Amino acid sequence: NAGVTQTPKFQVLKTGQSMTLQCAQDMNHEYMSWYRQDPGMGLRLIHYSVGAGITDQGEVPNGYNVSRSTTEDFPLRLLSAAPSQTSVYFCASGTGKTYEQYFGPGTRLTVT
Amino acid sequence: GDSVTQMEGPVTLSEEAFLTINCTYTATGYPSLFWYVQYPGEGLQLLLKATKADDKGSNKGFEATYRKETTSFHLEKGSVQVSDSAVYFCALSGPQGGSEKLVFGKGTKLTVNP
Numbered sequence: 001n002a003g004v005t006q007t008p009k010f011q012v013l014k015t016g017q018s019m020t021l022q023c024a025q026d027m028n029h030e031y032m033s034w035y036r037q038d039p040g041m042g043l044r045l046i047h048y049s050v051g052a053g054i055t056d057q058g059e060v061p062n063g064y065n066v067s068r069s070t071t072e073d074f075p076l077r078l079l080s081a082a083p084s085q086t087s088v089y090f091c092a093s094g095t096g097k098t099y100e101q102y103f104g105p106g107t108r109l110t111v112t
Numbered sequence: 113g114d115s116v117t118q119m120e121g122p123v124t125l126s127e128e129a130f131l132t133i134n135c136t137y138t139a140t141g142y143p144s145l146f147w148y149v150q151y152p153g154e155g156l157q158l159l160l161k162a163t164k165a166d167d168k169g170s171n172k173g174f175e176a177t178y179r180k181e182t183t184s185f186h187l188e189k190g191s192v193q194v195s196d197s198a199v200y201f202c203a204l205s206g207p208q209g210g211s212e213k214l215v216f217g218k219g220t221k222l223t224v225n226p
Contacts, residue, residue: 004155031212042201042218043156050212058213090155094212099144099163099205101214103155 004104023091118217135202
């Protein structure tokens with residue numbers, strides 16, 4: 001099993017550009033989530049999904065879109081990048097049976 | 113809303129010292145509680161968990177006990193090693209114990225010197 005995979009590992013964007021961060025999991029988990037990690041802030045939830053076709057907002061959803069067309073994939077779209085979105089982004093998946101979440105290796109995004 | 117407060121870092125210890133990282137929480141219902149660890153340049157890994165009051169989670173010499181009366185989940189290790197240097201996050205599950213979303217503390221950076 002590859003677990004949770006994320007691409008790209010690093011990305012630099014200019015203000016106003018758009019892009020999609022990819023996330024995939026091969027554990028057949030029903031739950032998937034996106035978090036951002038900023039210094040001194042811990043991890044904050046952006047969006048999450050409890051199954052294919054179902055998504056909901058987390059704590060910091062503004063400027064991001066998600067969709068979940070399959071169990072395996074949960075891409076995060078930045079519509080118009082801003083310097084405030086410079087962060088490390090983590091995707092995670094989980095199941096209600098065991099309560100914990102499994103994290104991908106992260107994407108380090110810089111917006112100039 | 114739900115929240116997690118953990119002791120501010122950084123924490124610097126010598127090898128074989130005793131470690132405590134405090135964590136308290138505020139939540140409705142009965143959440144599950146977790147400690148995650150992040151080694152430099154990596155994602156988060158689950159270190160241990162407890163899903164109900166008085167449960168003790170343990171792994172790799174680390175322990176934490178779910179104390180409902182003090183709403184705490186303090187992380188302890190009797191003898192730290194250099195390889196334990198990392199950032200440690202306390203977290204709780206969503207409302208009614210659902211695991212679709214986690215609420216994290218801000219993290220505590222631990223450095224262990226030889």
